Amino acid sequence: MTDTIADHAAANLRAGSPLVEMDGVGKAYGAIRALESINLMVNAGEVTCVLGDNGAGKSTLIKIISGLHPHTEGVVKVDGEQVHFSSPRESLDHGIATVYQDLAVVSLMEVWRNFFLGSELRKGRYPLAPLDIAGMRRIADSELQKMGIEVKDINQPIGTLSGGQRQCVAIARAVFFGARVLILDEPTAALGVKQSGVVLKYTAAARDAGLGVVFITHNPHHAYMVGDHFIILKLGRCVLDKKRAEVTLDELTAEMAGGQELAELSHELKR
Secondary structure: OHHHHHHHOOOOOOOOOEEEEEEEEEEEEOOEEEEEEEEEEEEOOEEEEEEOOOOOOHHHHHHHHOOOOOOOEEEEEEOOEEEOOOOHHHHHHOOEEEEOOOOOOOOOOEHHHHHOOOOOOEOOOOOOOOEOHHHHHHHHHHHHHHOOOOOOOOOOEHHHOOHHHHHHHHHHHHHHOOOOEEEEEOOOOOOOHHHHHHHHHHHHHHHHOOOEEEEEEOOHHHHHHHOOEEEEEEOOEEEEEEEHHHOOHHHHHHHHHOOHHHHHHHHHHOO
């Protein structure tokens, strides 16, 4: 399984090398500050988990890295060079792929069509060349099988797959098209225990192959299973920034639940 991912990750830097760096990054929408003074480093061969409740700033962070919204403060670097993305295409051209919570799939389309959605192969020169349907079916089927993703029929609508399978197809698609940094937006939020385990398995496989993974979640238990570095956001600010060896699951959970605020509330309730 990991051999296939590694084939597409061959261009990655050695494990531990910085792929994406954010230094003092902020984002303001008029008078509203969605992010402030965020420092983040995404290293090759590591999973960086960004946690936070609703409104913490996780979505804004994703939009900045993926090129959807430009940052208004600070510096963003990719491979050590300062960048200021103006579109998702620019981010993708730098090897940064985002798998959003809604997956950006078309439920009624076949699995192979979704695998190549927006990047279809053609026989000959665009725009008159016909689609290489046989080639796309063959490649999608081969890539999914090598990753251990089993589907009954590559021609079945992707909407008939389980949530975990659809997530894994989206991950395989991003890696196949050359992603070196993989951003996963709440990949286990709507999944059961078994399907969440499948997604976490392939998240770890991508990390082990040398990709830098940004795992966005509000679930500290899922984060701790695959994470190497943990960032907790609260109201646009970073309230925790620690490596795995520096924090326990209990500490991570407590900080996510409210940290000192929760302790003060508990004290008040005992009065």
